[in-house]
Amino acid sequence: MLSYRLSSPVKLTPVTEHDLAHFSKFLQPSSIISTLSPNPSSQDELAPYNSDWMGRYKGHSTTVLKPKTTQEVSEILKWCNAKRIGVVPQGGNTGLVGGSVPVNDEIVLSLSNLNKVRSFDPVSGILVADAGCILESLTDYVAPHNHIMPIDLGAKGSCQIGGNVATNAGGLRLLRYGSLHGTVLGLEVVLPDGTILDQLTTLRKDNTGYDLKQLFIGAEGTLGVITAVSILTPPAPQASNNVILALPSFDNVLPLYQTVKRHLSEILSAFEFIDRTAYDLAVKHGQGRALSEDDVEGAECFVLVETSGGRREHDEEKLSDLLELLLSADKPLVNTGVLSQSPAQFSSIWALREGVTEAVSKEGKAYKYDISVPLSSFKEVVDNTREHLRSKGLLHDKAVKFVLGYGHVGDGNLHLNVCADAYLPEIQDALEPYIYEVVSKYRGSISAEHGIGAMKTHALPYSKSATSIELMKKIKHIFDPQGIMNPGKVLE
Amino acid sequence: MLSYRLSSPVKLTPVTEHDLAHFSKFLQPSSIISTLSPNPSSQDELAPYNSDWMGRYKGHSTTVLKPKTTQEVSEILKWCNAKRIGVVPQGGNTGLVGGSVPVNDEIVLSLSNLNKVRSFDPVSGILVADAGCILESLTDYVAPHNHIMPIDLGAKGSCQIGGNVATNAGGLRLLRYGSLHGTVLGLEVVLPDGTILDQLTTLRKDNTGYDLKQLFIGAEGTLGVITAVSILTPPAPQASNNVILALPSFDNVLPLYQTVKRHLSEILSAFEFIDRTAYDLAVKHGQGRALSEDDVEGAECFVLVETSGGRREHDEEKLSDLLELLLSADKPLVNTGVLSQSPAQFSSIWALREGVTEAVSKEGKAYKYDISVPLSSFKEVVDNTREHLRSKGLLHDKAVKFVLGYGHVGDGNLHLNVCADAYLPEIQDALEPYIYEVVSKYRGSISAEHGIGAMKTHALPYSKSATSIELMKKIKHIFDPQGIMNPGKVLE
Numbered sequence: 001m002l003s004y005r006l007s008s009p010v011k012l013t014p015v016t017e018h019d020l021a022h023f024s025k026f027l028q029p030s031s032i033i034s035t036l037s038p039n040p041s042s043q044d045e046l047a048p049y050n051s052d053w054m055g056r057y058k059g060h061s062t063t064v065l066k067p068k069t070t071q072e073v074s075e076i077l078k079w080c081n082a083k084r085i086g087v088v089p090q091g092g093n094t095g096l097v098g099g100s101v102p103v104n105d106e107i108v109l110s111l112s113n114l115n116k117v118r119s120f121d122p123v124s125g126i127l128v129a130d131a132g133c134i135l136e137s138l139t140d141y142v143a144p145h146n147h148i149m150p151i152d153l154g155a156k157g158s159c160q161i162g163g164n165v166a167t168n169a170g171g172l173r174l175l176r177y178g179s180l181h182g183t184v185l186g187l188e189v190v191l192p193d194g195t196i197l198d199q200l201t202t203l204r205k206d207n208t209g210y211d212l213k214q215l216f217i218g219a220e221g222t223l224g225v226i227t228a229v230s231i232l233t234p235p236a237p238q239a240s241n242n243v244i245l246a247l248p249s250f251d252n253v254l255p256l257y258q259t260v261k262r263h264l265s266e267i268l269s270a271f272e273f274i275d276r277t278a279y280d281l282a283v284k285h286g287q288g289r290a291l292s293e294d295d296v297e298g299a300e301c302f303v304l305v306e307t308s309g310g311r312r313e314h315d316e317e318k319l320s321d322l323l324e325l326l327l328s329a330d331k332p333l334v335n336t337g338v339l340s341q342s343p344a345q346f347s348s349i350w351a352l353r354e355g356v357t358e359a360v361s362k363e364g365k366a367y368k369y370d371i372s373v374p375l376s377s378f379k380e381v382v383d384n385t386r387e388h389l390r391s392k393g394l395l396h397d398k399a400v401k402f403v404l405g406y407g408h409v410g411d412g413n414l415h416l417n418v419c420a421d422a423y424l425p426e427i428q429d430a431l432e433p434y435i436y437e438v439v440s441k442y443r444g445s446i447s448a449e450h451g452i453g454a455m456k457t458h459a460l461p462y463s464k465s466a467t468s469i470e471l472m473k474k475i476k477h478i479f480d481p482q483g484i485m486n487p488g489k490v491l492e
Numbered sequence: 493m494l495s496y497r498l499s500s501p502v503k504l505t506p507v508t509e510h511d512l513a514h515f516s517k518f519l520q521p522s523s524i525i526s527t528l529s530p531n532p533s534s535q536d537e538l539a540p541y542n543s544d545w546m547g548r549y550k551g552h553s554t555t556v557l558k559p560k561t562t563q564e565v566s567e568i569l570k571w572c573n574a575k576r577i578g579v580v581p582q583g584g585n586t587g588l589v590g591g592s593v594p595v596n597d598e599i600v601l602s603l604s605n606l607n608k609v610r611s612f613d614p615v616s617g618i619l620v621a622d623a624g625c626i627l628e629s630l631t632d633y634v635a636p637h638n639h640i641m642p643i644d645l646g647a648k649g650s651c652q653i654g655g656n657v658a659t660n661a662g663g664l665r666l667l668r669y670g671s672l673h674g675t676v677l678g679l680e681v682v683l684p685d686g687t688i689l690d691q692l693t694t695l696r697k698d699n700t701g702y703d704l705k706q707l708f709i710g711a712e713g714t715l716g717v718i719t720a721v722s723i724l725t726p727p728a729p730q731a732s733n734n735v736i737l738a739l740p741s742f743d744n745v746l747p748l749y750q751t752v753k754r755h756l757s758e759i760l761s762a763f764e765f766i767d768r769t770a771y772d773l774a775v776k777h778g779q780g781r782a783l784s785e786d787d788v789e790g791a792e793c794f795v796l797v798e799t800s801g802g803r804r805e806h807d808e809e810k811l812s813d814l815l816e817l818l819l820s821a822d823k824p825l826v827n828t829g830v831l832s833q834s835p836a837q838f839s840s841i842w843a844l845r846e847g848v849t850e851a852v853s854k855e856g857k858a859y860k861y862d863i864s865v866p867l868s869s870f871k872e873v874v875d876n877t878r879e880h881l882r883s884k885g886l887l888h889d890k891a892v893k894f895v896l897g898y899g900h901v902g903d904g905n906l907h908l909n910v911c912a913d914a915y916l917p918e919i920q921d922a923l924e925p926y927i928y929e930v931v932s933k934y935r936g937s938i939s940a941e942h943g944i945g946a947m948k949t950h951a952l953p954y955s956k957s958a959t960s961i962e963l964m965k966k967i968k969h970i971f972d973p974q975g976i977m978n979p980g981k982v983l984e
Contacts, residue, residue, distance in 0.1 A: 055566055123867060124748050124904065146754060168699050179697070180661065181706060182674020197959055203864040204903045205671070206937035207660050207710055207984055208944055208955040208963045212672060214706035218699055229808055254615050261639060261727050265802025266758045310757025314806040370544050372695040375615060411696045412616065445698035463700040467689055472702045478966045 011087040012487060014065045014105045019083065023065060026075050033111065034063040049108045053094060055195050057454060059102030059232065061088070066110045070188060070196060070227040076109060077225065078194030086487045087192075089221035091163025092134065094155035096368065097453025099167060101222045103488035111162050114227060117141055119202075126185060126202045131162025131226045147233040150177035154354065162226045168218030170449030175410035176269040177234055180217050186230035187213040189223075192480045200230050206471050215458075215475065220451050221486040223479040225311045237308035239315050240269070243323060244290050244349045245337040246299035250275075250379040252333040255302065256326075257375070257409055259333065260305055267315050270306035270410070275382060277404035278356045278417075285362050287355020288348040295336045301379075303334075303409070304353050304409045360419050364401055367418040367427065369435050371443035378405055378414050381438060385416060385431075392430045402425060413448040436462040459492045504578040504979060506597045508556045511575065515557060518567050526555040535884065541600045544593050545586060549946060551594030553580070558602045560690060562680060562719040569717065569976075570686030578979045579684075581713035583655025584626065586647035588860065589945025591659060591712045595980035603654050606719060609633055611694075617725045618694045620679060623654025623718045639725040642669035646846065654718045660710030662941030667902035668761040668800065669726055672709050674824060678722035679705040681715075683970045692722050713978040715971040729800035731807050732761070735741065735815060736782045736841045737829040738791035742767075742871040745795065748818075749867070749901055751825065752797055755814045759807050762798035764901070767874060769896035770848045770909075777854050779847020780840040787828045791976050793871075795826075795901070796845050848898050852911050859910040859919065861927050863870055864937035870897055870906050873930060877908060877923075884922045892919060905940040917984040928954040949984045 024032060028438045035047075049060040067073045067200055080087050086106030093100045102108060111132035118128040123144040131137055136156040139149045151164060153171035155183050163169075165187065179182060186201035199213045216223055247253060257271055274282070279302050283289060309315040323337050340346040360366045373381055382405035389403065391394045402419040416435070418468055420427055439446050440462040447456055447463070460469060474484075509528050516524060525533045525541075542551040559565045566827040572579050578598030585592045594600060603624035610620040614637040621630055628648040631641045643656060645663035655661075660672055669675060676694035679860065691705045708715055728896050739745060749763055766774070771794050775781060801807040832838040853856045867871055874897035881887045881895065908927070913918055932954040933937050939948055939955070952961060965983055968975075 066831075106814075123750055169698070170697055174697070178670050178674040181703060182670040191959075195959055196962075198957060199960065201935065201937070202866075203937050203940070205662055205666070205864050205900075205905050205940040207662070207941050208948075208952060209938055209941045209960070210707055210711055210715075210967055211660075211673060211709065212963055212967075213959060215702055217703065219702055235757055236580070237757065258615055263802070265727055265729065265838065267802065308758075310759065311806075311810065314803075314810075316807075318803065374694075408697075412699050443693065445693070445695050445700055447699045448695070448697040451576050451700050456700075460700060463698065464692060467683075467687055468691065468701070468704060471689075471704055474970045475702055475704075475967070478859075478963065478970065 012106065012484065013084045015085055015107055018064065019079065021081055023076065027065060027072060028065060031066045031068060032063070033066070033103065036062055049090060049093070049110065050102065052098055054096070057098035057101040061102040061108045062105060064108040064110055066113045068113045070114070070190060072196040073190045073225055073227055074196055077190055077192055080107060080484055081192045081194065081482050083333050084482055084484060086484050088486050089166065089225045091132065091160035091166070092155065094159045094163070095167060095453060096450045097447070097455040099264040099451055099453030099486070099489050100163065101454070103454055106487060109225060111160060112348045118228060120145065121202070122147070124204070125235065126174055126230060127233050128200060128202060128228060128230045129161055130166045130228050131160060133161050135159050135161055135164060143236065144231050146236045148236045149176050150183040150232065150234055151180065152358070161229050161231070165217055165223050165229050166219065166226050167451045170411065170413065172270060175271065175408065181214060183232050184213065184217060184229060185232055187216055187226055188228035189216055191224045192482060192485050197224065200228055202230050204232065218451065220453060220490050222476060222490045223485060236396070238310050239312035240306060240308045240346065241315055241340060242304060242346055242349050243307040243319060243325070243337050243339045244352060245305065245334045246291060246296055247301050247303060247333065248298055248335050249300050252376055253301065253409060256303060256333045259326070260322065263325070264307055267307040267309035267318060268305070269308040272304040272353050272407070273409045274302045274304070274353055274376065274406045275379070275404055276300055276357065277402050278406045279352065280368070281359040281363060281404065282352050282355045282404065285359035287359050288351025290338050290345065290349045290352060291336070295338070299335055304349060343349065353406065360417050364421050365423045367420065367431055369416040370426045370448050370450040371414050371416060371435070371439050372412050372448040373414055373439060373442045375409055375412055377442055378407070380403070381414060382416060385418065385435065388434060389430055390417070394427055394430055397421065401423060411448070413482065433459070433462070439463070452490045454489055456492060457488070496647065498832070504598065504941065505576045507577055507599055509819065511571065511577065512555065514571055515568065519557060519559060519564060523558045523560060524555070525558070528554055541582060541585070541602065542592055542594065546588070549590035551592040552597045554597060556600040556602055558605045560605045562606070562682060565601070565682045565686055565717055565719055566686040569682050569684055570875065572599060572976050573684045573686065573974050576974055578976050580978050581658065581717045583624065583658070584647065584650040584939050586651045586655070586905060587659060587945060588942045589939070589947040591943055591945030591978070591981050592655065593946070594944055598979060603652060603719070610720060612637065613694070615691055616696070618696060618722060620692060620720060621653055621724050622720050623652060625653050627651050627653055627656060627870070633698045634725050635728065640728045642675040642724065642726055642982055643672065646849070653721050653723070657721050658711065658713050658718050659943045662903065665760060667763065667900065669839060673706060676705065676709060676721060677724055678694060678707055679718055680720035681718050683716045684974060684977050687908040689716070692720055694722050696724065710943065712945060712982050714968060714982045715977060727759025730802050732798060732800045732838065733802035733811050733832060734796060734798040734838055734841050735811060735829050735831045736750035736844065737795045737797065737826045738783060738788055739793050739795060740790055740827050740966045745793065745888065745901060746867055747897045748795060748825045749973050752962065755817070756799055757812055759766070759799040759801035759810060760797070761800040762796065764796040764845050764899070765870065765901045766794045766796070766845055766848065766898045767871070767896055769894050770898045771844065773851040773855060773894065773896065774844050774847045777847070777851035780789055780852050782830050782837065782841045782844060787830070791827055796841060803815055831855055845898065851907050856911045856913050857915045859923055861908040862940050862942040863906055863908060863931050864904050864940040865906055865931060865934045867901055867904055869934055870899070873897070873906060876912070876930065877927065880926055881910070881922055886919055889913065891916065904942070925954070927956070931955070944982045946981055949980070949982060
């Protein structure tokens with residue numbers, strides 16, 4: 001297994017039994033898990049908090065605190081700030097860049113016990129919820145009111161809304177509902193010194209000074225702890241449909257995107273790209289099947305189009321008219337297209353796209369890059385990476401088996417996966433900084449939606465200028481002069 | 493005429509002929525307008541830059557600079573920062589809170605000559621434009637590519653995109669396309685020391701550290717000068733329809749909003765509220781006419797619903813079905829509704845809503861409050877304000893003639909207008925801080941979309957906590973330690 005370089009750049013103090021005695025004055029016993037006396041927990045109990053789900057990052061925290069109120073969070077931070085004890089806020093711990101795992105022996109501050117919905121207004125659709133609410137349970141909460149959450153992602157069953165906001169999660173609905181910078185209306189944040197910053201407004205519009213809450217969206221817990229979120233939930237669409245399209249050439253993806261946007265307009269809710277390698281791998285590992293062998297003959301890549309709209313018959317008419325137009329064209333942009341006819345087919349088409357991750361993990365060890373580059377360069381980036389690995393003699397059964405790409409065309413977000421027999425230093429060295437340099441050349445982003453975490457702090461300059469990084473450091477210093485918040489993350 | 497209290501809190505230096513000599517080294521003669529030697533302009537030439545369009549704010553600037561490049565902006569700021577000369581960035585100067593007028597003798601930095609489109613990608617819809625581009629000309633620019641700007645407002649013919657972003661303008665399309673915090677993808681900003689902060693990304697997703705550009709959105713030029721904007725433009729709808737509905741009671745507005753949202757879903761693009769007083773005034777001054785006398789009999793208020801969608805016949809079907817449902821209900825929420833049947837009728841219905849401003853100005857002097865309060869309290873706020881003025885003996889022909897409300901229900905944004913025979917100190921004193929206290933009681937916003945400018949700096953604490961204001965000041969200090977940027981605006 002490959003270990004990423006971790007660093008704890010500031011001088012912080014480890015938790016002691018004295019600190020624990022203080023915390024036990026205001027926290028219930030069940031809110032403290034620690035290997036320190038007086039009631040030491042086992043290392044096993046700490047393990048899930050000290051490691052990410054991929055097993056890539058390992059911390060050495062002795063103590064996990066699980067406060068039940070914002071006031072408790074405030075008391076914890078005030079103490080830690082005075083004592084210079086590092087604090088790692090942790091939500092569902094479903095991140096991909098090691099952002100919610102300690103780099104050393106910081107306290108893990110789990111938000112799991114802050115899990116109540118505070119209010120929901122069915123007229124405006126504004127939901128106010130504690131940070132520890134699980135995304136899926138919020139989706140379930142607003143469903144009877146005919147609303148949906150503006151974000152959706154694979155980890156919805158475990159990720160928490162506070163973590164979603166702290167990491168500025170993107171996901172599957174961004175094309176339609178925009179980013180959290182637009183949908184989050186307010187935040188309650190506890191600053192490192194214990195001050196509760198109440199910006200938990202339920203106003204859709206408030207133009208009074210600098211929009212401070214924006215800084216916490218995507219700061220990955222380095223500026224303070226988000227304890228509650230006010231978010232605008234859109235009305236639930238009445239119908240969803242999808243279609244999978246096989247394209248003879250990647251060059252057709254962009255013209256297709258334009259055509260689809262024009263014809264589906266406001267009901268377009270996803271336009272996802274899967275290259276041939278990714279498709280074949282998904283099918284090989286049983287991740288959905290929608291197209292026959294004949295259909296995929298000669299297809300260089302695939303596109304999944306989803307619609308979500310207010311009236312089923314209107315949406316179906318728009319989608320089938322589009323398909324007819326595409327297939328009857330003189331020079332068709334697609335070889336074939338299959339429209340889902342049932343909920344089962346709808347899921348099966350999505351499984352082709354969403355199953356790529358699982359297929360890759362069954363096939364070997366994955367190096368995953370989540371980048372933003374111009375739409376037109378998706379194929380070039382994947383092909384060049386493959387050729388680069390070939391030129392290094394690394395493209396064979398015992399090293400890199402596949403290089404593949406898939407992602408959100410509508411968002412310019414490419415998931416570049418390098419699937420290898422095993423994690424090898426020479427593959428790692430061939431990929432980095434190679435890929436970051438490619439991204440930088442395109443003025444792209446080295447992290448479109450996964451964030452920086454502990455994984456990419458060293459690579460930040462590929463996406464951000466020295467001036468920007470300097471300003472970020474100054475802002476960090478305003479909010480967290482002691483440097484206790486999530487040390488070693490985002491900024492080196 | 494009422495003069496608002498203005499203050500220039502920092503010690504700044506006036507421009508001298510020596511400074512002008514420096515500027516003329518890199519600026520063309522046409523880019524300098526100054527009453528100072530060697531080629532003094534007349535006061536008249538300076539006047540439009542020294543005053544807002546309502547004539548409420550007057551500055552005493554001797555010098556206007558109109559740079560043509562970002563580099564020139566940088567040179568100007570670098571010099572002013574070293575010399576501690578105040579700088580007021582000015583776009584179309586269409587604001588309502590005195591944000592773009594000098595409070596004293598600062599330099600006016602007009603962005604009007606930075607007016608080129610830098611790029612437009614018809615596939616992604618991403619537009620990159622100089623800050624000085626006029627909103628309407630950008631709308632015209634993207635129209636042939638079947639795109640629209642995500643914002644639209646009354647001042648579109650003169651306001652500039654840089655000013656829109658700097659003031660976080662809301663406008664008529666916010667319900668549909670969200671705020672600029674979501675649609676602006678990148679900014680180029682010149683910091684007070686002349687550093688060019690290039691965050692002019694055309695990426696829809698970039699999750700690499702703190703989203704600094706968000707700070708400049710709504711900062712009203714107090715942190716730096718926006719010189720270019722990258723913005724996501726949505727596909728143009730193929731059809732727009734509207735309907736005006738007369739309601740017997742304000743209590744029906746919210747149930748109506750829920751019904752309309754459920755039935756029109758993604759094609760709903762405006763839901764505007766006009767109270768009876770506002771409606772009558774608009775009709776009196778010839779601002780559109782859509783309803784007969786019989787129709788408005790007994791109506792307490794009116795709602796304008798607009799749809800924008802991808803296919804006319806689908807949209808019309810949805811809208812007429814909705815109207816039928818509303819009118820055939822057992823207990824109808826509306827007395828009547830008139831659907832526009834032609835472009836002329838469509839405009840006439842909009843004129844009822846958009847013409848309120850002009851009608852009010854024809855009727856007398858207006859005190860305008862642009863506030864966010866809970867939807868359910870719109871009527872209460874208007875009625876209570878009227879009663880409050882009555883209790884002060886100010887509701888008569890020679891003082892306050894009308895108190896009326898209209899606004900964007902979908903955004904929770906009420907425009908509360910007090911129409912008086914003349915601007916009188918006793919009216920002003922009766923209204924403030926009364927209205928700010930009401931807003932504060934509802935945890936609302938004292939400025940939903942107009943900003944703070946010079947007008948409301950003293951009122952900021954009604955909407956923002958002391959902690960927030962303290963953090964804003966620290967952020968201001970990071971970016972502008974000399975305090976040269978738009979002094980006296982936003983923060984006192």
